[in-house]
Amino acid sequence: MRRKPGAVATMAIAAGAVGLIAVTIGAATAAMAVFFARKVVTPPERREEDVRITRVDLAAGEITLVGSEEARMRGRYGFWFDREAGHARLGDVIEDGGREVRRSIESVDFGRLDRATRGRFNGWYHLGPWELELPYENVVVETELGPAPAWLVRATDDSTRWVIQVHGRGVRRPEGLRAVPPAHDAGWNSLLISYRNDGEAPESEDRRYGLGGTEWADVVAATRFAVEHGAEEIVLMGWSMGGAISLQAVLRSAEVRERLVGVMLDSPAIDWADILRFQGQLNNLPPEFGDLVVRLLGGPLGSGLTGIGAPIDVVELDPIARADEFDVPMLLMHSVDDGFVPIDGSRRFAAARPDLIEFEVFEGARHTKLWNAEPERWTGLVRSWLERRTESAARMGDEAQIAG
The missing domain is CATH 3.40.50.1820 (Alpha/Beta hydrolase fold, catalytic domain)
Known part of the structure; x- marks a missing residue:
């Protein structure tokens, strides 16, 4: 498929921008900054199922999850699984054993929770x-x-x-x-x-x-x-x-x-600048990482790097x-x-x-x-x-x- 001349030019400019950034701060950090800038403005097609399921006992109304901050949250939650083909409601923590966390199952709305191996918590709780x-x-x-x-x-x-x-x-x-x-x-x-x-x-x-x-x-x-x-x-x-x-x-x-x-x-x-800095810290990236993402979003080459129709001035927001x-x-x-x-x-x-x-x-x-x-x-x-x-x-x- 032939690309339009304008698209080719934009890609070339974006590539040049990445090259310039890489020379300044290092190729790995530059690539990660572009990745984050693109990710923050791109609607996700599907959310990551970041909670691992080890056991499901539907008869007892209990589910056991690999221990994590999400798995041990107190309260009631929606729980998506099987790439959002299934949904359940989970109640509070029954037992926190450190490596594993056992929670109550309030309902399985659709899907086969007993066959699922991963899922993600959802704060909505109500579906409609x-x-x-x-x-x-x-x-x-x-x-x-x-x-x-x-x-x-x-x-x-x-x-x-x-x-x-x-x-x-x-x-x-x-x-x-x-x-x-x-x-x-x-x-x-x-x-x-x-x-x-x-x-x-x-x-x-x-x-x-x-x-x-x-x-x-x-x-x-x-x-x-x-x-x-x-x-x-x-x-x-x-x-x-x-x-x-x-x-x-x-x-x-x-x-x-x-x-x-x-x-x-x-x-x-x-x-937003503070949020991007925080996200960088979570990923063990340099302190200036968040500010770099801000510059990418607001700069004249941001469109070519992220696909946004116009630069986003984070300071203005x-x-x-x-x-x-x-x-x-x-x-x-x-x-x-x-x-x-x-x-x-x-x-x-x-x-x-x-x-x-x-x-x-x-x-x-x-x-x-x-x-x-x-x-x-x-x-x-x-x-x-x-x-x-x-x-x-x-x-x-x-x-x-x-x-x-």
């Missing part, structure tokens, strides 16, 4: 809104790239308050289902959206993540949908990269800010630098033991706006698995914070009537 025993609707949000599917779970009473759920990188809408029951109890509708390149919504031309710098436009479209269907007060809730997307939507869109009354963040990606532009209350939840997105960025963001940000620190919970580790605390925080938004709006309404 039908499991919440609440009425829901399949709806479509019209984005600039085309129709994007979403779930709408309405409050019991006719409510004009909406929570828009924005899932994280490499996952889909079910991630936000954990927040639907407390939102419903507080009298808020929940709209769980899809966005470009997540495997459900339309793809962008480059089929790459923008780390919040492009996806925010789909949150604007979701906000428009909510307003067209009666929303008067809106809260954005972002998980991991969904937090970065939500914050960019707030900073970049007057349409979002017009009805916005708050933001909730679970394990958010606040500082830092909400801490623009913290003074936010003016709504936020609930920020993060674990010191996240293991994927370090808590440091959340700490700095909370410190930059202590007047707006209620910062809740968890311990022992892995990335976006705060609900799984401490469901009662997490659910209570979300419900009470939303109830306070309702009370605040009611007070403002009363004051406006008195002033009038």
Whole structure:
């Protein structure tokens, strides 16, 4: 197959860039930096099954896993296996023997768990809104790239308050289902959206993540949908990269800010440079590795190396630098033991706006698995914070009537 001249030129330039980097810092580090830069912006086709299964006793309702940080997490989780052809729900740890960890099996939803040898934990737990025993609707949000599917779970009473759920990188809408029951109890509708390149919504031309710098436009479209269907007060809730997307939507869109009354963040990606440095450290790479990936993403040759349609200025995506532009209350939840997105960025963001940000620190919970580790605390925080938004709006309404 003949390549287009433009593609050949781009490949040649990219190859030259890699060569220059290699001369500067070493071929192995340069190659790894390009690999990481490409990986962070490329939607994964399939997640790694990184947990080894040694025994399954369906009669006893128990599974034994090779000991690891994931295997010994406390709480309840979804568990994918057989290349996502199977799914089960695992309960808490029964016994931690060090080399092996025994957990309870709550259910096997589909697939042959007794034949599986590997799997991966999933914080979603719920597969769809039908499991919440609440009425829901399949709806479509019209984005600039085309129709994007979403779930709408309405409050019991006719409510004009909406929570828009924005899932994280490499996952889909079910991630936000954990927040639907407390939102419903507080009298808020929940709209769980899809966005470009997540495997459900339309793809962008480059089929790459923008780390919040492009996806925010789909949150604007979701906000428009909510307003067209009666929303008067809106809260954005972002998980991991969904937090970065939500914050960019707030900073970049007057349409979002017009009805916005708050933001909730679970394990958010606040500082991408810090995240990339952390990932480099996990892989025993030099301290400057993360900064090199940042330069690759933001440089003029980034497109040829990673496939992104335009350079990604990671510094421009830092909400801490623009913290003074936010003016709504936020609930920020993060674990010191996240293991994927370090808590440091959340700490700095909370410190930059202590007047707006209620910062809740968890311990022992892995990335976006705060609900799984401490469901009662997490659910209570979300419900009470939303109830306070309702009370605040009611007070403002009363004051406006008195002033009038």
